[in-house]
Amino acid sequence: MSDQQPSLTAQDALVAIMMAVSASDENIRTAELVKIQMIVNHLPIFAEYDVDRLKVVSQTVFDLFEEEDGLDALFGLIRDSLPERLYETAYAVACDVAAADGHLYEPELRLLEEIRYELNIDRLHAAAIERGSRARHVHA
Numbered sequence: 001m002s003d004q005q006p007s008l009t010a011q012d013a014l015v016a017i018m019m020a021v022s023a024s025d026e027n028i029r030t031a032e033l034v035k036i037q038m039i040v041n042h043l044p045i046f047a048e049y050d051v052d053r054l055k056v057v058s059q060t061v062f063d064l065f066e067e068e069d070g071l072d073a074l075f076g077l078i079r080d081s082l083p084e085r086l087y088e089t090a091y092a093v094a095c096d097v098a099a100a101d102g103h104l105y106e107p108e109l110r111l112l113e114e115i116r117y118e119l120n121i122d123r124l125h126a127a128a129i130e131r132g133s134r135a136r137h138v139h140a
Contacts, residue, residue: 008081011049012057015040017090017115018097019061020074025107035100039093045086075118087119091126095133102139 008016018039022032040046040054060077064070082090094115098108116126 008057008060008077009049009053010082010086011046012053013078013081014045014086014090014093015054015057016061016074016078017094019058020065020071021094021097021108021111021115023061023065024111025105029101031101032097035097039096043093045089071114075114079118088121088125088129090119091115091121092129092133095130096136099133099137102137 015036018036022028022036036054040049040051061074064074064077067073078090091112094112098104098112115121116123121129
């Protein structure tokens with residue numbers, strides 16, 4: 001087996017970001033998985049996406065999280081696969097997954113901060129995206 005990382009499509013990169021946020025606190029919650037499935041089923045960017053890729057991409061994320069520099073490798077894969085015009089989309093879906101269970105845990109917050117940095121998301125844009133995500137996931 002080679003050390004070469006698998007190449008990802010732009011949609012795979014979005015799935016990888018969502019799975020990374022879900023797995024960041026080492027506790028993948030059902031609400032997060034349901035949110036990922038809902039995003040993949042409903043966002044236009046995923047219209048032609050093969051949902052069988054979810055498992056492959058998820059396993060790639062889990063494997064990378066086992067490596068010492070796995071997060072850096074993950075961001076490298078994402079930047080290689082994701083056009084810049086989808087960086088804010090990536091941050092938005094990451095925020096939606098983080099907020100899905102009604103709680104933001106410290107590891108999730110740290111990873112969201114890292115995503116903002118790695119994808120060079122403007123602070124005001126990030127704040128607007130976060131605000132929208134929070135509004136969509138308010139619990140009664």
